[in-house]
Amino acid sequence: MHPLEGFPLSETLVLPRSFGTMYLGETFSAHLCLCNESPSVVRDISVQVVMQTSTQQLQLFSDSSKHLASGQPLNIQVAHEIKELGAHVLGCSVHYLSAQGERRVLQKSFKFQVANPLVVKTKVNHLGRDVLLEVQVHNATQGTMALERLRFEASSPFTAEDLNTAADGAALWDSSAGFMQAGDVRQYLYRLRTHIDPEQVTVDQERAVQYATALGKLDILWRGSFGSFGRLQTSQLLRKSPGMFLLEIESAEVLGKTAALEEPFVVRALVRNVSERRMAVSATVHAHTHPMVISCGAAQ
Amino acid sequence: MLPLNDRRLFQPTPLADALAALADQHGGRGRAAPDAREFAGRPHSYELLNQYAAGQQWRALALAAEATIQATPIQSASDEAAVLRLWTYRALALVRLAHAAAAARELQAVEAATRGTSVYARFRARAPTVVWPFELRVLRAQLPGLAHGDWRRTCERVCALLRACERRAGDANAQRRFRLQMLLAGAVLRLRDAALAAALLARLDAADDPRVLSACARLHLQLGSLPHAELLFRRVEARVPADDKLLLMNRAMYAVAAGKWAVARDLFARVASDPLGEPHVAAANNAAVCELFLGSPQRMLAQLQLLMADSPTAAGSAAELVFNYCTALDLLHDGPALLAEKSRKIADVATWAGDGFDTSAFKMQ
Numbered sequence: 001m002h003p004l005e006g007f008p009l010s011e012t013l014v015l016p017r018s019f020g021t022m023y024l025g026e027t028f029s030a031h032l033c034l035c036n037e038s039p040s041v042v043r044d045i046s047v048q049v050v051m052q053t054s055t056q057q058l059q060l061f062s063d064s065s066k067h068l069a070s071g072q073p074l075n076i077q078v079a080h081e082i083k084e085l086g087a088h089v090l091g092c093s094v095h096y097l098s099a100q101g102e103r104r105v106l107q108k109s110f111k112f113q114v115a116n117p118l119v120v121k122t123k124v125n126h127l128g129r130d131v132l133l134e135v136q137v138h139n140a141t142q143g144t145m146a147l148e149r150l151r152f153e154a155s156s157p158f159t160a161e162d163l164n165t166a167a168d169g170a171a172l173w174d175s176s177a178g179f180m181q182a183g184d185v186r187q188y189l190y191r192l193r194t195h196i197d198p199e200q201v202t203v204d205q206e207r208a209v210q211y212a213t214a215l216g217k218l219d220i221l222w223r224g225s226f227g228s229f230g231r232l233q234t235s236q237l238l239r240k241s242p243g244m245f246l247l248e249i250e251s252a253e254v255l256g257k258t259a260a261l262e263e264p265f266v267v268r269a270l271v272r273n274v275s276e277r278r279m280a281v282s283a284t285v286h287a288h289t290h291p292m293v294i295s296c297g298a299a300q
Numbered sequence: 301m302l303p304l305n306d307r308r309l310f311q312p313t314p315l316a317d318a319l320a321a322l323a324d325q326h327g328g329r330g331r332a333a334p335d336a337r338e339f340a341g342r343p344h345s346y347e348l349l350n351q352y353a354a355g356q357q358w359r360a361l362a363l364a365a366e367a368t369i370q371a372t373p374i375q376s377a378s379d380e381a382a383v384l385r386l387w388t389y390r391a392l393a394l395v396r397l398a399h400a401a402a403a404a405r406e407l408q409a410v411e412a413a414t415r416g417t418s419v420y421a422r423f424r425a426r427a428p429t430v431v432w433p434f435e436l437r438v439l440r441a442q443l444p445g446l447a448h449g450d451w452r453r454t455c456e457r458v459c460a461l462l463r464a465c466e467r468r469a470g471d472a473n474a475q476r477r478f479r480l481q482m483l484l485a486g487a488v489l490r491l492r493d494a495a496l497a498a499a500l501l502a503r504l505d506a507a508d509d510p511r512v513l514s515a516c517a518r519l520h521l522q523l524g525s526l527p528h529a530e531l532l533f534r535r536v537e538a539r540v541p542a543d544d545k546l547l548l549m550n551r552a553m554y555a556v557a558a559g560k561w562a563v564a565r566d567l568f569a570r571v572a573s574d575p576l577g578e579p580h581v582a583a584a585n586n587a588a589v590c591e592l593f594l595g596s597p598q599r600m601l602a603q604l605q606l607l608m609a610d611s612p613t614a615a616g617s618a619a620e621l622v623f624n625y626c627t628a629l630d631l632l633h634d635g636p637a638l639l640a641e642k643s644r645k646i647a648d649v650a651t652w653a654g655d656g657f658d659t660s661a662f663k664m665q
Contacts, residue, residue, distance in 0.1 A: 011582040146524035223524030227557030
């Protein structure tokens with residue numbers, strides 16, 4: 001016996017032993033077979049296949065005015081991209097006219113649950129005007145998956161820089177990085193920037209950046225057993241906006257190279273009013289925090 | 301310390317067979333249980349033992365091996381070696397009868413008994429299994445996984461055998477090493493560590509063998525890594541002729557993973573319909589399965605029925621094919637009609653299958 005003949009993965013395709021678990025973002029496929037097992041023709045058959053979730057009912061297949069001869073089957077294939085969590089019911093109802101001319105109904109249903117395949121957590125840090133976004137992705141399924149694509153699409157006013165590269169520029173998490181086993185966690189890092197020139201930024205632009213809470217969305221594509229794939233897009237990833245002070249100190253400097261003891265020196269500070277109203281501004285040196293500095297008033 | 305042929309080393313031989321019982325329930329005729337008295341008290345030739353193994357008559361093999369062991373006097377080191385070889389037949393039969401736990405208990409007792417042998421003393425073996433035949437050591441290594449689902453322990457034992465192989469040179473040893481490496485990859489796969497299994501396959505001594513590359517690629521397909529599978533399949537294509545069956549099977553498997561069922565079916569059918577070669581049961585089965593995904597369970601059922609009728613021993617008694625067939629029956633029939641069809645299939649399979657057939661393939665809830 002060749003050693004490969006005992007290997008768990010053989011060349012023989014075997015149909016699944018059980019339905020397993022359905023995950024959000026995957027495509028539910030079903031084959032329905034309607035067979036006339038009576039000895040006579042069944043007429044006026046109309047078939048409806050629907051998918052019922054907690055929020056809606058979607059028609060997947062509808063056909064009518066069919067006849068089936070004795071022993072004749074009708075094969076129906078339906079597919080539905082799963083977009084909701086929780087209980088789903090695939091319902092099939094068949095209306096037909098029996099050989100005795102009676103209107104009859106046959107109904108069958110198949111119930112299944114949809115679970116979340118990935119758990120996404122984020123952490124936001126601020127670096128000046130930029131945002132560092134850490135994303136943690138956890139494989140919450142019971143199987144192994146190949147994460148084919150994980151892309152962050154930034155929302156205005158941000159653009160995103162992907163920091164998930166090694167020192168030589170190669171992507172850390174490309175397709176050759178292996179699989180995510182059940183329970184595995186991967187971490188990603190993005191730097192979000194605005195393309196506003198800080199020298200020419202207007203108050204309105206500054207306000208738009210500082211008060212923006214929506215950072216962007218993740219677009220994730222994964223593959224499971226024998227190429228089955230799923231796709232999810234997260235809702236907007238949010239941050240707590242840093243907000244703004246009414247006055248922003250844009251710069252502060254001491255004029256001249258040195259400040260001599262017991263001789264006045266000049267401090268110049270550039271203050272911007274980023275609020276929406278006029279303000280009277282005064283500058284004070286607090287004696288208790290700087291007891292060795294005495295304010296002489298505004299420079300001429 | 302018991303001698304290697306002592307009857308106290310043996311567990312009761314299981315003579316009930318699930319398929320035979322199922323066939324009897326459903327109007328078929330299951331293979332009758334062998335009469336233990338016909339085997340007891342005398343040795344049986346290796347030719348007969350091999351015949352039982354080839355015919356999958358595992359109950360007969362278990363009884364014959366037991367009787368032969370007990371009937372073999374142990375007067376020399378070569379007698380000890382011969383008896384250990386017979387224990388290989390006995391353990392294999394129990395494993396194939398799905399009584400791996402009984403095999404494990406017996407080999408544990410044999411391990412203890414080996415310490416009292418002259419062969420053991422002569423080689424001053426650190427562990428009793430060192431003096432065992434290679435096949436027996438391989439079986440022993442697999443038993444924790446087969447009997448108790450303890451594949452981690454199986455990995456440890458296989459690694460110990462690998463280390464012993466690596467200390468020796470020669471072609472025979474190279475083949476043993478390859479076999480053990482495949483066993484290790486299989487055990488790791490059963491531990492659900494797909495990444496490690498793929499890495500082990502890539503590091504095999506025979507990693508450039510087209511069959512090994514294909515197995516590794518199938519692993520990647522199974523786990524959803526299509527780009528990596530494609531790379532490996534291309535390496536196979538560089539090593540085999542364009543019309544090689546392995547190449548066609550690989551392309552078909554890739555088409556399945558890509559959801560191109562019609563392409564896959566045609567490729568599998570091409571492999572299966574080769575008039576010059578031996579029947580390619582896997583290809584024929586796979587072509588039939590593609591028909592289901594293309595919308596016709598009827599065609600799938602018909603093709604599987606034809607395949608099993610044409611090759612009753614290879615296909616008609618293959619659990620995977622029977623499972624696929626019964627899945628199609630579940631889709632097409634209901635109630636008494638379904639039961640009647642399955643009863644017919646049980647009777648069919650009982651005619652050809654050996655002992656230890658996995659009856660869960662019939663999906664009789």
